[in-house]
Amino acid sequence: MDQLPDFDAYTQVETALKVEFAGVHPAATVTRCIEAAHHGAMEVTGYAYPSLVERIARKHLQVLAAVAGERG
Template sequence: MSERTIPDQEPDPYEHVSAALRSEFSEVHPASTVTRCIQAAHYGALEVTGQAHPVLVERIARKHLEVLALAASEGG
């Protein structure tokens, strides 16, 4: 029986973005909300600019999270 090798997985380019935003918004949003905002920012950046550099994704996701936090504070 031959062994199968699994190719090395590409590193997640947004890993540090995710960690930073989860930490920054830990008192406001669950990690799942941060993840969804990063995913939305990624796809939005791709659609508008054709690329999704981590710095751009972080800026967009942070704005989304800030707006959600503001809406939550005004609604409650």
Template structure:
């Protein structure tokens, strides 16, 4: 079995999305929540449209994070 070096791996297409949403929601959600929302948005977009363009994933994940923030504020 051969090892894959870091240069052989494809870049993360959602790296920019993740960084932007982590920054935007840093006061509300931990980074792990942002990551889970991006993953959920990715899989949801694939299921519905057959593709997961970073712009679409970002919009879906942002909506998830906004709803979670709203729920958290209503509980608090």
């Protein structure tokens, strides 16, 4: 990930989402969604609070799961 302001907070977000989506997405997918959410938040708002990154990444992961469910 880019230089993140509060590494511990982002680590907690990553851990929580990996647990939440275990069995749905590989850990690497969760990490990529968090990185993409962080980058997108920075581009759009100029900041990336861990709670915002978590919400965006969770939505991405939910959409990916829904699409995979429709295909499977």
